[in-house]
Amino acid sequence: MATRLVQINVKAQDDSALGRFWAEVLGWGVDSEGPRVTNLEPLGFAYPDPSAVCIDIVAGPEVKTVKNRVHLDLATTSNAHQKELVARLIDLGATLADVGQGDVPWTVMADPEGNEFCVLEPRAIYQDTGPIAAVVVDCTDPREMARFWGAAMDWTVHEVTDDQASMRSAQGVGPYLEFVRTSDTKSVWNRVHLDVGPYLGDDPEAEEARLRALGATDPGIDQSTLSWTVLADPEGNEFCLLSPR
Incomplete structure (x- = not known):
């Protein structure tokens, strides 16, 4: 089994306004599976497919108070493209952001609700990922995160060091999932989190048990009305185990 x-x-x-922003940024389509939920995916996309990691934007009362521990890195193809993209993002409502990054070749920005993201300088490794180069997770121990997520998913681990780790679909398509070492520790419920899905025909209860055996824990919330399962990885980052598809 795997997810x-x-x-x-x-x-x-x-969710609607933020969905429109990100749809414009990525060139993706907008849909809604229900009230207060906006779904984004590439045009013509057949969910789920490793060529893209989709985005679900869900309305909630929580106000952003700290830097998100999960963010997107956007890919560019040239220095000119990076500059043009930053300018277009500002026109769409994004702002430049300072998270203590110092003098770096990428540009740190925030979307209209303050969610941080990066516009990367051109890097050869991301030239075939699509508009999202990577989904990045802050952590204190990239090696432990690579161990857990490398076993939890059927993605390929590409790099593991004390400072960062990266994974990508075994099919070699779509964005990377990266874990970057930071000095900050998790203090609040993550406003951005990962959703993982088993394959069609897999047993959700068996998959949940497998993830728990690898180190996933219960986040301590009432899940009696949910059709999915909320778990937390070894650093306490919440994630959702969806129904097999």
Whole structure:
């Protein structure tokens, strides 16, 4: 058994407005599976597919108070493209952000609700990922995160060091999932989190048990009305185990 990253979940004060922003940024389509939920995926996309990690934006009352521990890195093809993209993002409502990055070749920005993301300088490794180069997770121990997520999913681990680790679909398509060492520790419920999905025909209860055996824990919330399961990785980052598809 195995699972794979299928989407990221973003909490928002206004899911429709934030969805329109990200759809413009990525050139993706917008849909809604129900009230207060906006779904984004590439045009013509057949969910789930490793060529893209989709985005679900869900309205919620929580107000952003700290830097998100999960963010997106956007890919560019040239220095000119990076500059043009930053300018277009500002026109769409993004702002430049300072998270203590110092003098770096990428540009740190925030979307209209303050969610941090990066516009990367051109890097050869990301030239075939699509508009999202990587989904990045802050952590204190990249090696432990690579151990857990490398066993949890059927993605390929590409790099593991004390400072960072990276994974990608075994099919060699879509964005990377990266874990970057930071000095900050998790203090609040993550407004952005990973959603993973088993394959069609897999047993959800068996998959949950397998993830728990690898080190996933119960986040301590009432899940009696949910059709999915909320777990936490070894550093306490919440993630959702969706129904097999």
